[in-house]
Amino acid sequence: MLSVKNLTKKFGSVTALNNISLEIKNNEMFALLGPSGCGKTTLLRIIAGFESPDSGEVLINDSDLLSIPTRIRPVNLMFQSYALFPHMDVYSNIAYGLTNTDLSKSEIEKQTYEIIEKIGLIEHVKKKPNQLSGGQQQRVALARAIARKPKLLLLDEPLSALDKKIRQEMQTELKRIQHEVGITFIIVTHDQEEAISLANTIAVFNKGEIKQISTPQELYENPQNEFVADFIGEGNILSAEVTSSGVIHPSLGSIKNSENKMAGNKVKLLIRPENITLEKNSNGSGIIQDVVFAGSKKNVTVQLSSNEIIRVYADKALDLEVGSKVNILFKPEDVRLF
């Protein structure tokens, strides 16, 4: 539905986007995820029409999007700050986009009330934005952004301004509304939990480049590089060396060279905390540094003989003492090499 091809954008000497290409399917919840300053917001603003790229193209349903003026693009943006019009009530805010069309007054009113009902704001129509809670303001912003029935809705950090409880409520709500209105959503966020819980597909950005585009589960289980491994979920990233007999880590020993890395190279390996089992052993290669009880599990910090620190989710029944030695056990298939 949306194709971004070889997009490049520079601000002075800073490259915000470096030859970015991606495909977004119809009706998808697509997330652009990355740390701040990675270029995701620039991409969003190019699609919305507030920036233009130095080179590359953006196609919507196979026709050029960038040549369409911002005002009439079939794309709407929900701003991070919501950007509600403070001097207008909820109704006028939501109806604003429709007043810029040829629709008759009665048609505008009908469509606006349809949306107001869908988003559940009926008792607030006469209120000004500053009389609403954060969650309600966000609903108004969402209603206003979908009122023109865009083909594509862009959401800039949609949940970042909400507190935790309303956040979960809005997550469900966003999914429900996306399903109901059938609009493709692109979500920009720096928060991996937000991306994982909302999106079907995530593009991980760093320094103006796409590091990987996959489903949330795929990103977690099969990260293609160290950046993604580190950015998505919690992981232990350790340094090892490739020899002719396999990958050798000074504390963990020989690990299967699943990626067929060339001998003599240094590699990084990733093991997730839940994939490690600890076994008490006075000759073990790790020393327990810290144990924190976390309800269903224990969060254990272990120092390896290589001086690297790893995190392990251990069984809460396991009796672990700080300072005691342990063996580090894991399955070869749970290790990723970069």
Add this chain to the structure above:
Amino acid sequence: MPKKINLSTIVAIFALIFLYLPITAVVGLSFNTSSNSLIWKGFGFDWYKNIWSNEAIVQGFQRTLFVAIVTTILSLVIGTTISIGLNKMKAGGFLRTFSTAPAIVPDLVLAIGLLTTFSMFSFNLSLLTVIIAHTAFCTAFVVAVVLARIGLIDPSIEEASTDLGASATKTLFKITIPQLMPSLTAGAVLSFTLSMDEFVIAFFTNGPETPTLPMVIYSMIRFGVTPEINVLGTLLLLVSFVGVIFAQRIGKVADSI
């Protein structure tokens, strides 16, 4: 415990008396029925009635009102345009200072400069030149007030308007200007009251046939302070006062938005 009166309270009271005594004198003596303003003969509104038969005063008042109203409108339009422009181009301190400088340049310098400019282009001095001159310095005040607020507006609000299909003109009138309302009102009141009682610049840039009220008062005062002058002073005070209260009201309403 007896209330302590410290030195700063005493100074403050004297300062207030010093500030308000002349104003009280003008207002009080305006109700004097005597024809010599310094000899109290009795309380009455005689001079408030008489003043309207003095053609010089009435015409002067009308001219002043005309100049003040036109100046206010022009300063608002130009000042707001400058502020929006400076904000959009993210202009630095240099340009900002330059656009507000006429507000602090000594009136005399501005007056001489304007007079020189008008003669250079051989403009006939008239109310028109007074309006141009007043607009020059009132605009600076409008810019100062509007610029302070415009920077506080979230720029995404204008972007949201464009994103929702509004033209640049619609965004300006429906989104930007309503949010600037409190500072526009303040700028209007400032321009109006500044222009109303402005003397030095008007004296330099006005033609001889069309004196404004402050110039009429000046020519009258050369023969001593008459009760008429006290009445005029009181009326001018009233206009400014009403303006300020009006501005505060609007400001409060607008801030609650």
